[in-house]
Amino acid sequence: MSDMILHHYPNSPFSEKVRVAFGVKQAAWKSVVIPNMLPKPDLMPLTGGYRKTPVMQVGADIYCDTQLIMLEIEKRAPTPPLLPTGREGEARALAMWIDRNIFWAAVGVVMGALGDKLPKAFLEDRSAFTGRPFDAAALKAAAPMAMQQTFAQLALAERMLADGRPYLLGEAPCLADCALYNPVWFIKERLGGGKPVPPLDRLPLITAWSERLKAVGSGKPTEMAAADAIAIAKAATPEATHVDPDDPSGLKAGQTVSVTPDDTGKVPVSGALVGLTNDRVSISRHDEQVGDVVVHFPRAGFVIKPA
Ligand SMILES: N[C@@H](CCC(=O)N[C@@H](CS)C(=O)NCC(=O)O)C(=O)O
Structure with missing residues (x-):
């Protein structure tokens, strides 16, 4: 299985939310330290403009917002669970x-x-x-x-x-x-x-x-250079995703959309819709530096607009 790569900086409290989750699971992860303000030249090619901290990368899949990052960690390192059964x-x-x-x-x-x-x-x-x-x-x-x-x-x-x-x-x-x-x-x-x-x-x-x-604690981090994370994305193929054809939004697979946080750092990210479920929206984009990547966002708190 590909490594979980966290793009973060030490003083970031939302990153601490994720680091402590790695600690609960005693999980191994790769740590890429990013700047605490714009510009973030090594992050933007991966996210397509999403600027918040942290971001998690697994191969050519980029997970934005800790709401979704935590669900991905739960999937990739299931024990002990962060989501207690039934609750x-x-x-x-x-x-x-x-x-x-x-x-x-x-x-x-x-x-x-x-x-x-x-x-x-x-x-x-x-x-x-x-x-x-x-x-x-x-x-x-x-x-x-x-x-x-x-x-x-x-x-x-x-x-x-x-x-x-x-x-x-x-x-x-x-x-x-x-x-x-x-x-x-x-x-x-x-x-x-x-x-x-x-x-x-x-x-x-x-x-x-x-x-x-x-x-x-924070689990088992290993430092990684930003250039190595970019090379990993370029060499990898994004995981398969699914667009629910009955999603009440009426959005359809393949159409161009933009996804924007509704609160802060409201930078739209555009791409082709490749995933849509109750929990997440996923868009595919191409960038010269990182190749084809899929950027995933939670549904809650994100505005999806047809381009
Ligand atoms: N809803 C986001 C909030 C993330 C957030 O606001 N992070 C702060 C840092 S802790 C941030 O992005 N600050 C601006 C920056 O780092 O450029 C999440 O859950 O990931």
């Missing part, structure tokens, strides 16, 4: 809530504290990425509200742990734990040097839970 929907729904709500509140906490220490180029990049002003003064002004929001939302997760369970859905870490580790790790590592700083100081169960997840 897959719960685990995935919790992850969506965390990714779309708690994460952004936590960004407000971290950036509110660090905003004036961040390079201008980074702040400009994130303004373009989010479509909102990302400057030190605006971030600082919004920080107290972000702190309250982060606490209010994390308090819900704290209540889940109140019956003594070690992880959000029971005895073993699942997808929801990996998702929640993202914003908690972000606050702890960026602001507290690993120690619980506000609002974590008022969340003892989440703090103890985060120590358990830290001990899980």
Whole structure:
């Protein structure tokens, strides 16, 4: 089986969500470190424009968004499971809530504290990425509200742990734990040097839970050069995919479409529709550097438009 190659950077909290999943599974993976802002010249030929972090590559298949990356990891390294039997929907729904709500509140906490220490180029990049002003003064002004929001939302997760369970859905870490580790790790590592700083100081169960997840580690990474990842894509053939002919969207196999995130980093990726299921949309594209690749996105949170 081809290697799972994660394109990521160390400070990226969404990448930490994936790295901890590799840890749960003690999986082997290849690590390609990418820049933390545009330009990303070695990533764009693979994704066709999708700019977010992380991206997972397996041969000539490119998986965008951690929603889908986690499902691919689950398929390729099934044990122990991230989706507890009979509770897959719960685990995935919790992850969506965390990714779309708690994460952004936590960004407000971290950036509110660090905003004036961040390079201008980074702040400009994130303004373009989010479509909102990302400057030190605006971030600082919004920080107290972000702190309250982060606490209010994390308090819900704290209540889940109140019956003594070690992880959000029971005895073993699942997808929801990996998702929640993202914003908690972000606050702890960026602001507290690993120690619980506000609002974590008022969340003892989440703090103890985060120590358990830290001990899980990141699996078995091996460094890989970006050029090697590109060569792997070029030499590989994408896996077979399927377009559901009865999909209510009316989209048909082979038609040209664009796929765009609905929240941040709204860069459309265009190609021929080769896969469409309830969970994912897959498009085939050709690039001189990487040859024929298929780029996969989740359905939830992505807008598909006929070209
Ligand atoms: N919904 C995406 C969110 C990913 C995301 O927002 N990642 C941040 C970094 S943690 C990002 O892309 N920042 C801009 C960049 O890295 O260029 C996912 O689940 O993968």
